[in-house]
Amino acid sequence: MPEAPFTIRRKLARGELVRLLYRLGHQAASGVLTLSVRAARGEVFVLRRGQVVVGEGDVVRKAVIARLSRLLAVDDMTVLFEGGVTAYPPGATNQISLTAWARQHLEAQLDGTLAEMLVRELAGIRLCLRKNLAPEAVDEADRRMLVAMAQPRRLDQIWPLARTPRFRLLAFIHFLRSVDALDGAGVVAERSGPHRIVDSRRQAALHLLGVDDGADLESVKRAYRRLARSLHPDLQPEADDQHRRTLERRFAEVTAAYEVLI
Numbered sequence: 001m002p003e004a005p006f007t008i009r010r011k012l013a014r015g016e017l018v019r020l021l022y023r024l025g026h027q028a029a030s031g032v033l034t035l036s037v038r039a040a041r042g043e044v045f046v047l048r049r050g051q052v053v054v055g056e057g058d059v060v061r062k063a064v065i066a067r068l069s070r071l072l073a074v075d076d077m078t079v080l081f082e083g084g085v086t087a088y089p090p091g092a093t094n095q096i097s098l099t100a101w102a103r104q105h106l107e108a109q110l111d112g113t114l115a116e117m118l119v120r121e122l123a124g125i126r127l128c129l130r131k132n133l134a135p136e137a138v139d140e141a142d143r144r145m146l147v148a149m150a151q152p153r154r155l156d157q158i159w160p161l162a163r164t165p166r167f168r169l170l171a172f173i174h175f176l177r178s179v180d181a182l183d184g185a186g187v188v189a190e191r192s193g194p195h196r197i198v199d200s201r202r203q204a205a206l207h208l209l210g211v212d213d214g215a216d217l218e219s220v221k222r223a224y225r226r227l228a229r230s231l232h233p234d235l236q237p238e239a240d241d242q243h244r245r246t247l248e249r250r251f252a253e254v255t256a257a258y259e260v261l262i
Contacts, residue, residue, distance in 0.1 A: 006031070006083030007232075008259070009252050014075045015178075018102050021068070022179040023259065024081065025050040025098025026133060031083035037074050043067060051095035061094060069105060099135060106178045107171040115170045119155065125184045126152035127173070132217055132262060133181035145172055152185055205257035217262065224258040 006029070012020065017035070024033070028050040036042035045064075046053040054064045071077065110118075129149045137143040141164045148161035155173075162169050176182045206213055209223040229235060231251040233244045 008079060008081040008255055010079055010256055012077045012079055017072050019179050021098045022102040029083060031081055034080045035071050036078045051097050054094045054096060056094050064096060103175050106175040110171040110174050115167060118170050118174060122155050126154055128152040128183050130181050130183055145169060202260060205260040208257040220261045227254045
């Protein structure tokens, strides 16, 4: 049986869109992304290999970036991503890297107040990169920071190894945390849901996909593909309307669980 197409259909709260966009960029996804807010007409973006396809010129490029930034502030949004090889729209040959854009947007959020809050929140926590979501190094400072976080270390241990200005390191960590690319362990981490190595979201996702806590990435992918083949509505044309709606709901739940684990 053919592998189910990569489709995402779900509702997003504020703060979740940037994580989704980063993951699509990191996975070099191609397809059509539609972002809808309530009854308004959806905003459509064409992706090729993790990049948004846009028209020529700085004005057009800046307009697309402004659209994406505006949508990040929306509190209730419906997202539909239909994966597959896409053709370039007429006149659209310029591209915006989603991973680079997400990083730039998130690092720009850091100010003095947020930096001090970050230091207090991370006190006592050992941070470690999630390798499957780690960004590519863009310079030598990036490489040192990534190496320093390749194994669990506290912030005061990472800083001397990274040999980079404090503010840049904190901006990088803020970006990594915002896209769920960091795991954390420690006394404080036990009380901080988003930073625990095994949190309730991850446990629920593992249970939904039917895999053990120690499952590797390939096992997670196999479990998702197996469920996707049995639940994707397009692979069950004989299903009536009620059964199709059930399949759509279950497929969306399985896909959301898969996104938590990869």
